[in-house]
Amino acid sequence: MQESTAQSLTTAQAPISFNDVLAETQRPLFAFVASLVSDHELARDIVQDVFCDAWRAMQRGAPPFDAADDLPAMRRWLFHASYCDAASALRRGALIRWEPLDADDDAREPIRSAPGRPFEDTVAERLALDAALATLRPEDAACLLLSALQGFTAQEIGQIIDASTEATKKRLARAKRRVRDAYIALNRDEESRP
Amino acid sequence: MSRFTSGEPESPQTCARYADAIALLDEPAPETPERIAARVHLAECQHCLRERQTLAEASAALDRRLQALMTQAPTFTEEQIATRAALFRRAGDTASADGRREAPAALRTRPATSAQGKRSAPSSAPPHAWRRALSAIGGAAAMVAIIALLVTTLTGHLLGRLPSRQGTSPSATAVSLNAMTVYAPCTNLWGRQPNELPGLVAFRASDGVVEHVYPSTPVAEGAQAAVFSQGIVYRLTLPGLTADPTATLPATLSATRISDHTPLWSVRTDAIYTSSLLLVNGVLYLGTWWDSTGAFDPHIHAIYAFSASDGALRWKHNLASQPNGPPVARDGVIYVFAGQTALALRASDGVTIWQAPTPTSGQQIISAWQTVANGVLYAYVSLDTPNGQKDDFGVEVFALRLSDGATLWHVRLGTDIFPSQGPFAPVVADGVVYVRLAPVKFTTDQYPLQLFALRATDGATLWRYTSTHGDTGQKGIPNIYPPAVANDVVYVTEDGGDLTALSASDGHMLWSVNVDKTPGQDTYPYSIQSPAVAGGAVFVISDHTLVAVSARDGAPLWQAGCGVMPGQEGTAPQIVVEPRG
Numbered sequence: 001m002q003e004s005t006a007q008s009l010t011t012a013q014a015p016i017s018f019n020d021v022l023a024e025t026q027r028p029l030f031a032f033v034a035s036l037v038s039d040h041e042l043a044r045d046i047v048q049d050v051f052c053d054a055w056r057a058m059q060r061g062a063p064p065f066d067a068a069d070d071l072p073a074m075r076r077w078l079f080h081a082s083y084c085d086a087a088s089a090l091r092r093g094a095l096i097r098w099e100p101l102d103a104d105d106d107a108r109e110p111i112r113s114a115p116g117r118p119f120e121d122t123v124a125e126r127l128a129l130d131a132a133l134a135t136l137r138p139e140d141a142a143c144l145l146l147s148a149l150q151g152f153t154a155q156e157i158g159q160i161i162d163a164s165t166e167a168t169k170k171r172l173a174r175a176k177r178r179v180r181d182a183y184i185a186l187n188r189d190e191e192s193r194p
Numbered sequence: 195m196s197r198f199t200s201g202e203p204e205s206p207q208t209c210a211r212y213a214d215a216i217a218l219l220d221e222p223a224p225e226t227p228e229r230i231a232a233r234v235h236l237a238e239c240q241h242c243l244r245e246r247q248t249l250a251e252a253s254a255a256l257d258r259r260l261q262a263l264m265t266q267a268p269t270f271t272e273e274q275i276a277t278r279a280a281l282f283r284r285a286g287d288t289a290s291a292d293g294r295r296e297a298p299a300a301l302r303t304r305p306a307t308s309a310q311g312k313r314s315a316p317s318s319a320p321p322h323a324w325r326r327a328l329s330a331i332g333g334a335a336a337m338v339a340i341i342a343l344l345v346t347t348l349t350g351h352l353l354g355r356l357p358s359r360q361g362t363s364p365s366a367t368a369v370s371l372n373a374m375t376v377y378a379p380c381t382n383l384w385g386r387q388p389n390e391l392p393g394l395v396a397f398r399a400s401d402g403v404v405e406h407v408y409p410s411t412p413v414a415e416g417a418q419a420a421v422f423s424q425g426i427v428y429r430l431t432l433p434g435l436t437a438d439p440t441a442t443l444p445a446t447l448s449a450t451r452i453s454d455h456t457p458l459w460s461v462r463t464d465a466i467y468t469s470s471l472l473l474v475n476g477v478l479y480l481g482t483w484w485d486s487t488g489a490f491d492p493h494i495h496a497i498y499a500f501s502a503s504d505g506a507l508r509w510k511h512n513l514a515s516q517p518n519g520p521p522v523a524r525d526g527v528i529y530v531f532a533g534q535t536a537l538a539l540r541a542s543d544g545v546t547i548w549q550a551p552t553p554t555s556g557q558q559i560i561s562a563w564q565t566v567a568n569g570v571l572y573a574y575v576s577l578d579t580p581n582g583q584k585d586d587f588g589v590e591v592f593a594l595r596l597s598d599g600a601t602l603w604h605v606r607l608g609t610d611i612f613p614s615q616g617p618f619a620p621v622v623a624d625g626v627v628y629v630r631l632a633p634v635k636f637t638t639d640q641y642p643l644q645l646f647a648l649r650a651t652d653g654a655t656l657w658r659y660t661s662t663h664g665d666t667g668q669k670g671i672p673n674i675y676p677p678a679v680a681n682d683v684v685y686v687t688e689d690g691g692d693l694t695a696l697s698a699s700d701g702h703m704l705w706s707v708n709v710d711k712t713p714g715q716d717t718y719p720y721s722i723q724s725p726a727v728a729g730g731a732v733f734v735i736s737d738h739t740l741v742a743v744s745a746r747d748g749a750p751l752w753q754a755g756c757g758v759m760p761g762q763e764g765t766a767p768q769i770v771v772e773p774r775g
Contacts, residue, residue, distance in 0.1 A: 017372045017400070018272045030267035031260045044268050051270060052279040059370055059730070122258075129259045148256050169217060176249060183252035 016071055018058060022051065024071065025078050028149045032079060035133055035145050036086040046089060050081045079146060080160045087138050124186060132182030136175055143168055144175035209241040216246075272373040371729035374399035377770045378733075378740050399729060399771060402742060402752035426451055426458065428478055428502065430471055447471075447478065447500060459505035463498060474523040476502045477541065481517030481530060497521060497530055499544060509544035513537070518562040522571075522619075524596070529571050531562035536571070536592075536599050550599025552592060567622035568650065569596045574620045574629050589631050591620065591648060605653040607631055607646055623679035625650045626698065630676060630686070645677060645686055647701060657701035659686070680727040683745065687725055691736050695748065707748035709734060709741040728771035735769065 034043035058065040064073035158168040215232040376397040396406040448460035472479040478500045499508040515533025528539040538547040558578040577588040593602040621628040627648040645659040677686040684696040691710020725734040742751040
């Protein structure tokens, strides 16, 4: 009763809050960046920096944060910014590589097997997929990850990585093929195991 | 004829149509004969079936991998992001704080460091060796910045110099409204009696929706001062405000948990009159005068320090004269004016560090409100009449060196000034000291309210703003609440409900809006209080309404019902804007 009285006195509509954006995007964004750069600490830094940029953009009412209810556009913006930063980090990595403060960070990533799935299969699958993604060019990997993580269409992915839709489709097909090959090779190894 | 309707499936070992069929079906699109044919082919061709199954399994494996990665994701909060964004600018952001990540064509934003940057202008790119050198320099600069940040943060924590919690803090203005909560002490919100303790209401800063109400506790006596901290309200209650006017009980200091009204502790002072409370690092400080017997007792003039956790008396420092206002604290030192003397006391045990005479020319100080900034103690002082003439008060501003109390400068702003009784400490920002004053005859057009901007180094008047409202004090007390200063704009309130923005550089009016929701029905004693500025908005309480307007142009943002706490001496209802958390 009390709150409703006060709320009735307010005049503005509640927009999408920054917390909503965080809750919606930070997990897939981290998975996207971590897959691209193969470095959890770096991925955390990139995601944090991107959110800082998003926060500043929201502060000054810059698009797409000027539209209070366009979460899909905000999501595309965040993935675009993350992709650019990840690509820049990979290029810089060729010149300077920062060692993580916690050297065992990635090694400590807990491996949780699905029910009924052998632990060693989960480990092997993870290693094979990480290796397959690492062999992809960043733009190819980004196409696959954006499709798998968020279900973006080729057109949307093209917007995010700044490429044409046709080029995006080719990259997506190439990335899928590479992952499929890695998966087949993994199964072949398992089958050949005594 | 479609490529996929040519008859027999391919051999189980290979199928040249697979890639095209998959590509055709991958995209959401209207169903066409070609898509239908592709679908049929994929269903019939053994090779394609196997390929699809393998691809589905690979996709499921990738999905499992990504799900596992997501469990490793950080859980940033808006407060963390806002704080980091306020503290850090990324390398290269200096020129692009507003321009970074502006539009690729489709997204309308393109980052400054585009992933496609390697394609652009190779001829203008520095040689490889130069790039390497620049990267190394950048890395070294980053290391220096990190070390500086760690030192600053650590030092700040050790010295207790955490960011200001006041709405006028420049850092507060940088925080998003979405991440902020406005705390306003409210009465009459739900029809309560005006002499109740203030309830604390938390409003969402972005739209004024009530986030939480910390209800007040019905009490018989009035509250002279209340300090909110970490879910506890510390109250100073005065016997002079009880229903029994003959009561001579001394002032009581108590702590109550807001959430369930649980009394935590209560202690009696020896005095009837006290200053406002000061809560610093878990210790409550207050000045006291006039003993409970009603007789003059110089021993009652003192500064008390109580533990906020249990009310235990830490120390008591007896003063030769009564304190003239609430103490202020900085870096483990308590500063207070008593009689004609300024004192610095060690916060840990109350030992005098220095005491220095004030440049008052023998005039008695009626009240002194202080602010510490940049190693200087600035005081807004009301002086008693020098010649016994009624209404002939004076107002001066002192600047005393913090290290030894030496007078750096003092200026008299005028005589015939209304003596300040309220929390009218000077506001210091960007090398300027802002003070307000009201002539005694402020109700006439000849004596309007004034706002002075004084140079902090020598007290020279930089500019003066004269209120356009001559007939201000409808209830007999002028509104001279301090202004709020943020981003080179001074926000000042005026009775009648005017909120005015002035340029900090020369005092010219930028905009002025009237936020009075009930014109002509001003709430005693003040119709409008000091504003608070944060996140690009100005918040002010006016006539039982908390109003938020845009700091840029005064455009209304929202308003919410909120009474005000009775304006007892030394207790203005202070709006506090804080990050949500």
